[in-house]
Amino acid sequence: MTGSLAPDNPFASPSSLPHDLPPFARIRTEHFAPAIEAGFTEHLAEVDAITANDEPATFTNTIEALERSGRLLDRVLEVFFALTSSDATEEMESLEEEFSPRIAAHYDAISLNSALYSRIRAVFDQREGQDLTQEQRYLVERYELEYRLDGAGLDESGKARLKELNQQLASLDSLFVRNLQGDTNALAVVVDDVGELDGLAESEIAAARAAATEAGLDGKYRITLPLYTGHPWLAQLRNRGLRERIFTASRARGSRGGEHDNRETVLESVRLRAERAELLGFSSHAALVAANSTAGSVAAIDERLATLSGPAVRNAGRELEVLQRLAEEQQRASGADPFALEPWDWAFYAEQVRARDYDVDEAALRPYFEAERVLHDGVFHAAELVYGITFAPREELVAHHPDAQVFEVFDADGSALGLYILDLYTRDIKRGGAWMSTYRQQNELGGESTVVFNVLNVPKPPAGAPTLLTLDEVETLFHEFGHALHGLLAHVTYPHFGGTNVLRDFVEFPSQVNEMWLTHPVVLANYARHYETGEPLPETQREKLKAAGLFNQGFSTTEYLAASVLDMAWHKLSAAEANAVTDVVAFERDALERAGLLVETVPTRYSSTYFQHIFGGGYSAGYYGYIWSEVFDAASVEVFEASDEVRGTGERFRLAILQPGGSRPPQQLVREFLGEDARIEPLLRRRGLTGWG
Template sequence: MTTTPFSQPSTLPHGLPPFADIRDEHFAPAFDEGMAEQRAEVANITRVRSMPTFENTMEPLERSGRILDRALHVFFNKSSSDSNDTTNALEEEYAPKFAAHNDAIRLDSQLYWRISTLWEGRESADWTPEQRYLVERWHTEMTLAGAGLDDEAKTKLSELNARLSTLTTRFEKNLLADTNELAVVIRDRAELDGLGDGEIASAAGAARERGIEDAWLVTLPLFTGHPWLASLTNREVRERIMTASRSRGIHGGEHDNREVLLEIVRLRAERAELLGFASHAAAVTADQTAKTPEAVAGMLERLAPAAARNARAEQEALEKQAGQPIAAHDWALFTEKVRAAEYDVDTAALRPWFEAEQVLRDGVFFAAGQVYGLTFEERPELQAYHPEARVFEVFEEDGSALGLYVLDLYTRDSKRGGAWMNPLISQSELLGIPTSIVVNNLNVPKPPAGSPTLLTLDEVNTLFHEFGHALHGLLAHVTYPRFSGTNVYRDFVEFPSQVNEMWMLWPEVLANYAKHVETGEPLDQGIVDRLHASEQFNEGFSTSEYLAAALLDQAWHRLSASEAASVTDVAAFEAAALAEVGLDNPAVPTRYSSTYFAHTFSGGYDAGYYSYIWSEVLDADAVEWFRESGGMTRANGDRFRAFVLGIGGSRDPLESYREFRGRPAELAPLLKRRGLE
């Protein structure tokens, strides 16, 4: 085997990958070495002649694949945050190989027999609760993956999985390329009227990085639209930006995602049928807290009519302000005008109070210190995967080290859109890994050198949200790697991060970080009060655009195999799906249209985009508990850590939530929050 930087655990602090030594050419041999090693390790388990025990089956299975695990965590972080032609080609080449490798383990009949035998004897087994849950999860996942199928069906299943892995990778690469190509070039500075000097400078810098002189470049975020639509006064420019955003993946050429999407839908439905499910949504939700697509539909469809009515009322108010019909590219601008008129709040004008370093250190880190007792120390001598990524060491209240936190704040052409958290190293007692390393990626426009980074209110919220995922990854303490960090049900994983958003406007936290970047003046309490008063403002739009995307995701994935085979027109299907649930208002487009819906066609949220609002039921209920229980106290933080963050995926999350709250979560707090009572 070829030795690579992944062949042995890193000797750097907390096992930080040796990024100074890692080259693109190391990935392929590491993948090959890692897959071969894990196949041999699984073969050693299945060739054991004695009856299965936890010690001779589950423990070696959990120990397996360490080289591959180290290489994949580094690679997929790089391919999403700093991709290049080499990593793109590698991802396309290895996607079907990884799918085949996973199938070789998940569909292994002998391994399945051993785990099934353990599960059948669970009542007499002397296991810890975490061990019992580990056997349950492996048995359930292998069963649902098709381990019980006959050999012919398994062969077909593996072919489908391999093809799907190639298609989802292609969808993501097409989207990144199209997003870059459709960025809007502005030649006349006057057309940027309404933007601040920092935003204009960022657009000029983006153009220079592309080699475009005497121009400004408006790069596109992942979602429909653009934050700057709330400020730009030139309607034609706003329309150009909105049109570019909504054109991704549908304008023909090599990056058109329509045929890729249709094949993904057809193959997912075919795979679900092979596994004995009516649809891909049924197959996915069977192993989530929702359990059935009918449960998901029941919730989403209950919320949609009220959200649509609220959005129509908001539209009428905007049209009254504008004195004209409101199009999608007008909504954000006139929303801010109405917000200013009704609540005397101009969110764009608040950016000088949200300087990024203050938000990070005096807001995000401060809140984690107050609630969980954590402290953070920047380690500039530790090299991350990109010069803009910063490394912080995290410490417990008693001074013991908890791990490393990496922040990669700025947008760049090599980074996919959106914001996310990735683990690089995950704690596990079994593997002797005492701490974790997590990464947060955002896409904030980079200001010129020497200028402060001023965040929008939404970007501040995003940083608090993603840091909630980071806390989940850092604070989880488990025995088995299967349960490390955020390895929980997909429709539960957003809950801890949503709770962390609460601290953004919490009085002690806001007062600590929201200070004017030049004068140090705190944000006026009157403005804060008006921000709180306007919290439900525009919720009809926000809820409608989200629900439209969630229901669109369900519509694609609730198709049977025969129904999926008959769909040939992406736009027509999308229009019909949105009309059916009453969310087809042209002024309120879906947050993600099908051809740039990365969450569902390449991001692992297929039939699962509902997870955000499903988790928000728990979030709203938990926030209510914090308020009732004294708010920002160490005791409350310790309880939330004990029952949610600290357990990782090592027990049933809803059972744990019931213990935390003293009862199951209730829907009423969410309805109140979103104005949907």
């Protein structure tokens, strides 16, 4: 128990629940402030004890002591940030506004501690002469690099300014997310006449009705907006005017003026990041981020994005021609005046082309994707096939929200690995998008196991109605569960390396690999069954799904690359250049035009004012990491596909990629699994980008 914290505070002692699951049944909003304060005090005292040690710095009394420090604060903040993302009540938002700059200041006080950095450098300089394991040596090297990039080597005036910048940026990140969430809720599209929803499944209409009722709009239909630019229902809605309303609302987020406008937040964040980078000796924020990445440099990132952009745009142009011809055929047949396709039309006609040319109707697939069956007979089943792990419901355990399910995870030998939590449904007080995070992460030093959770934003149907997922939502669940597997199957000594604590442009690799099991014949046959009849999805549909995989890759690759280029454009600015930018919309348009990615019918997946990944999600100058990781992913999937031994290949992948967490250099892990460096050709084949000059 922590002496400075009241014993009845649920954070005062480690949890007594299985795998140290936080005691959510006891946690109240008022518990956070005193627990965070106590965590600050305890952590600083632990660091002071390290720097006050008169003995020469060693791995044990410095690096390992740092790894043991801050456990109370970790315990509190893991829950605090989970709730500010998934259950952001007004009280939690106020706490986040208050504590975000103070949390940044606390960690600055540690990372900018000259005496502490001196001891870290001493261990780093003597690492050759110490009897260190491979993991210990790499930990020393990581600490030295991270503290140096955090500004530990600055003089006192530089450190003072850096602290100010970090606190301001922490506040801006929180403000951006609050503004986006507020505007996303405010711009949800309300429909009065159910006839406008023609094309949606009954379950989707029921979900829109339930969302309206929950918002106090009885008798109406409310369409909530996802994080990205489009909306999954754009592929089905026949009412073109409603499609335009949804698209326009999505694009308007954070840029309408008023209390939720994010434009000045974006500009100020970019300016402060650029200033911070120059203070740390880098030409730009992007250069600072690249110094701690697998890519290694801004030039390498730019080259990769430029290599893919031209072929992607050309593919998108070819796809647009096909969609436009279909639209004109339908217009002539109905006697309507022809019109040029707009962005809100793309998904609608792409879905028709997919059904016509590949006989894949995504709306017709949904009855085969009932959420519970997808989870148990698909996602969990694949994990058992590949890694031998199993899942048992723990209904008596309370998670952070009543909708969230808790499962205990067991290894092939029956030993417990940890807990997995799934929070599936959208809420107005939940951040948009989908993600994975942890409450606890396995490490031998603290004797801890993993408690990992996935969060999605699937519309919740009325009570008693089935949750039927779209194909995209099924893929998202497999993807995010790939991150969860990384957390559950990592086995390391030190907390610093646990689970997904890897370089940012490597972290998406395991989750992208896990997407392959969505259409694997054994897995698909096990979970894709009609929710009413139990009839399996016809085998021919799997082959058609795979054949359709290349279709619309021009669109999806272009929209993704546009967002990546936009991210890099903002963060390659020097401090002087950043201060000169005053118009977010003009900057965005110019950046995309210069990259050849300003395609009116293919808007960027995220526009600046709702690009939460980079202005509120920790991916600044790192959104390119998805495509960087996909090079590793595509090469690895080809290894799985060429193998007759799924379980054996899965075990190799587990040992080489998942189990080490961040305890070895990423390139080394990839070479260990592939037997060579990853080549880009598998990615080009997957995305249909081969054959372009």
